Amino acid sequence: xxxxxxxxxxxxxxxxxxxxxxxxxxxxxxxxxxxxxxxxxxxxxxxxxxxxxxxxxxxxxxxxxxxxxxxxxxxxxxxxxxxxxxxxxxxxxxxxxxxxxxxxxxxxxxxxxxxxxxxxxxxxxxxxxxxxxxxxxxxxxxxxxxxxxxxxxxxxxxxxxxxxxxxxxxxxxxxxxxxxxxx
Numbered sequence: 001x002x003x004x005x006x007x008x009x010x011x012x013x014x015x016x017x018x019x020x021x022x023x024x025x026x027x028x029x030x031x032x033x034x035x036x037x038x039x040x041x042x043x044x045x046x047x048x049x050x051x052x053x054x055x056x057x058x059x060x061x062x063x064x065x066x067x068x069x070x071x072x073x074x075x076x077x078x079x080x081x082x083x084x085x086x087x088x089x090x091x092x093x094x095x096x097x098x099x100x101x102x103x104x105x106x107x108x109x110x111x112x113x114x115x116x117x118x119x120x121x122x123x124x125x126x127x128x129x130x131x132x133x134x135x136x137x138x139x140x141x142x143x144x145x146x147x148x149x150x151x152x153x154x155x156x157x158x159x160x161x162x163x164x165x166x167x168x169x170x171x172x173x174x175x176x177x178x179x180x181x182x183x
Contacts, residue, residue: 023070024159028127028182030073031157034065044105046072048131048178050155054100054108070131070157072180074105079162084123086143086165091122092181100178107181113138113170121167124160126181132156136173140166 024031045057049069057063063071084090092109093099100108107126113119113136121143132152139149143165152158152175 022073023157024129026159027077028075028079029129029159030075031129031159032071032073033068033155033157034071035068036066039063041073043076044074046074046106046108046129046180048072048108048180050131050133052110052133052176052178054110054178054180056101056103056106056108068155070129070155072129074182079127082125082163084125086123088121088123088143088165091124091126091128092179094119094122105183107183109179109181110176111179112174112176113168115170115174118167118169121165123165124162126183127162128160128182129180130158130160131178131180132158133176133178134174136175137171138175139169139171141169142166 020032022030022032039062041057041059041061041063044059045063046054047057047063047065047069048054049065049067051067092107096111098110100110133154135153137149137151139147141147149171
């Protein structure tokens with residue numbers, strides 16, 4: 001019995017990564033879906049709650065999540081900046097967006113799409129992690145006119161690579177997201 005308790009204690013203290021599979025795991029980030037967690041972070045991280053709050057947790061500091069949240073572990077995999085040669089504005093800031101935080105690793109934005117209103121055509125110069133907070137469909141249109149409609153529900157997380165241009169239109173439901181740009 002004491003062995004089982006010890007194992008449970010080790011798993012709990014080890015953080016969100018132990019025994020769980022991340023939602024996203026690539027060279028830049030690992031994203032974990034957690035609930036009511038308190039642990040020490042092995043990496044710098046952004047914590048995005050499904051109520052729309054975002055905090056930065058430096059490596060080695062306690063991570064606190066009192067509600068369902070997405071923990072975005074920031075891996076040490078820097079990428080060289082890319083130039084915007086498209087002639088389109090950068091994805092952020094954009095009209096209606098609110099900057100939640102910025103530091104040497106990330107810029108975190110809060111954005112709500114309006115039904116039927118397209119964002120300006122824009123260029124993503126940074127990789128992004130998007131945490132969707134509502135249920136709705138977004139139509140993405142590339143500069144050559146190709147459309148793709150994606151359905152997102154609250155808690156859906158996506159990693160989108162940089163070096164792309166498009167516009168987005170909310171075509172069904174509501175959509176609000178916390179968007180973390182990786183520097």
